[in-house]
Amino acid sequence: MGKAHGIAAALAVALMGLAGCGTPGAPLPPSLDLPERVGDLSAARSGDQVSLAWTMPLRNTDKLMLKGNVAVRVCRQLDGGVCEAAGTDLWLAPGAAGKSAENLPQALASGTARPLRYFVELKNRNGRSAGLSNAALVLAGAAPSPVTDLTAEVQKRGVVLKWTPGVEGAVRLERTLLTPPTQKQKESLLAAAPEPVELNLLVDPGGTTGHALDKDIHFGQTYEYRAQRVVRVEESGRMLELASALSPPLRVEARDVFPPAVPAGLVAVATVPENGGEATIDLSWQPDTENDLAGYAVYRREGSEEWRRISGGEPVVGPAYHDAHVQPGHTYDYAVSATDRSGHESARSAEAQETVPMP
Secondary structure (H helix, E strand, C coil): CHHHHHHHHHHHHHHHHHHCCCCCCCCCCCCCCCECCCCCCEEEEECCEEEEEEECCCEECCCCECCCCEEEEEEEEECCCCCEECCCCEEECCCCEEEEEEECCCCCCCCCCEEEEEEEEEECCCCCEEEECCCEEEEECCCCCCCCCCEEEEECCEEEEECCCCCCCEEEEEEEECCCCCHHHHHCCCCCCCCCCEEEEEECCCCCCCEEEECCCCCCCEEEEEEEEEEEEEECCEEEEEECCCCCCEEEECCCCCCCCCCCCCEEEEECCCCCCCCEEEEECCCCCCCCEEEEEEEEECCCCCCEECCCCCCECCCEEEECCCCCCCEEEEEEEEEECCCCECCCCCCEEEECCCC
């Protein structure tokens, strides 16, 4: 009896050894092929339209590559209620850039601003999913009235934009550079840092001034401006925006037709050398600091004569001039203008008068 029990135990150990050496274990459960949940859903509202964007996953929850298009359901949730369908279902490829948009129903496009959450859900061929995506938050409620009368005026200090003031929220200006630099300009070591192609500026936080100055333009470029009113609401520690529809695009060619500033501080001082040399009058003035300054032109007249340019055809580079063609006992009036590299000349400065003393 004892010997038989020992033989049975030895056979059991041998069988266990065989099971661990190549014999199949318990079968694994079949893959459900559930697409991974979306984790980067974002939402933006403009006017009464909400636009969604996300990235489709490449794998399922078993880390296996997805094959074929995936069913996508979009839904929205108000005040913790049921997640209602928002638009029609989609079929998108793994790894694709997902996009969806809907016009809000009247009930959600009216009333006070309140949080509205969007989700996407990816389903397998059996209609099963791994759950909803992250929540993308926008504001339901009546959007602000749009800006309908945006105007622009190019001035020397920049582009002045105007619109009818409102009582609701701020105004955002969107600027697009329509003439970006060429590759050669980008590669130039002497070129300044390129300006951004897209630029957003939130102005008029009280909604009452109705104007703004874009002083960061570059003359010679063409821009496009659009405006929208924006109401900002804090929700769960985040600042959410409820914006109107964008205004029609306004094209602006920033041409430099403006002369430099008129020189100031002109002073004339006569000198007669004691050794009997030629008399002279030295002029000086405050320097112009504009970036496109080419130089200055010096004008002179005597008595009732007409003004005459005495500095030659090329601009004077620095803020000083030496007039050696004067006569003792004569009185001269002087004025100075500034010229930019485009050839625009300013008005003449205030006059400075000087009399050359007799030797």
